[in-house]
Amino acid sequence: MSTSYPTKFSPTSGVGMNEAPGAKQIAPIEPSEAHVLVVEDNVPNFVLIARMLAFMGVQRCEWKTSGWQVVQFADTLPRVDLILMDIRLPYEDGYQALQKLRANPRLKDTIVCAVTAEASEDQMRRAKKAGFNGFLGKPLDPDRFPNQIRRLLSGEEVWEWK
Numbered sequence: 638m639s640t641s642y643p644t645k646f647s648p649t650s651g652v653g654m655n656e657a658p659g660a661k662q663i664a665p666i667e668p669s670e671a672h673v674l675v676v677e678d679n680v681p682n683f684v685l686i687a688r689m690l691a692f693m694g695v696q697r698c699e700w701k702t703s704g705w706q707v708v709q710f711a712d713t714l715p716r717v718d719l720i721l722m723d724i725r726l727p728y729e730d731g732y733q734a735l736q737k738l739r740a741n742p743r744l745k746d747t748i749v750c751a752v753t754a755e756a757s758e759d760q761m762r763r764a765k766k767a768g769f770n771g772f773l774g775k776p777l778d779p780d781r782f783p784n785q786i787r788r789l790l791s792g793e794e795v796w797e798w799k
Contacts, residue, residue, distance in 0.1 A: 704734035
């Protein structure tokens, strides 16, 4: 299943982290210019995340429901600045999907943040060791979420499980 929420068709501007192999982020990305992919198998959780992203100005948000879809789909997008990925996903979990993303030359430098209900210090350490750029424990805090996303879009790692 693939859904765009909210939808806005407009030319993109700025440099995405993965527009070319080896591309590096040189400046923070404004939420209004960000291209975000949410990988979440729970519809209410996706809707909550998409609404919070829209509230902070994100206009391009794509959705996938399983880990095995992520790399193939992300590789078809002209740009992906941030992937928010659940850990417990059907068919292929977030860790397996992350390995494939990191092995793809075009997507290897994309910011990927684990967003999971398995929020513990041990899971956070495992996510860091696996190569995630951040960890957000569920339930997400709507008061902290905008700052967490802005920090991720500026290249800062965010590790918060409570």
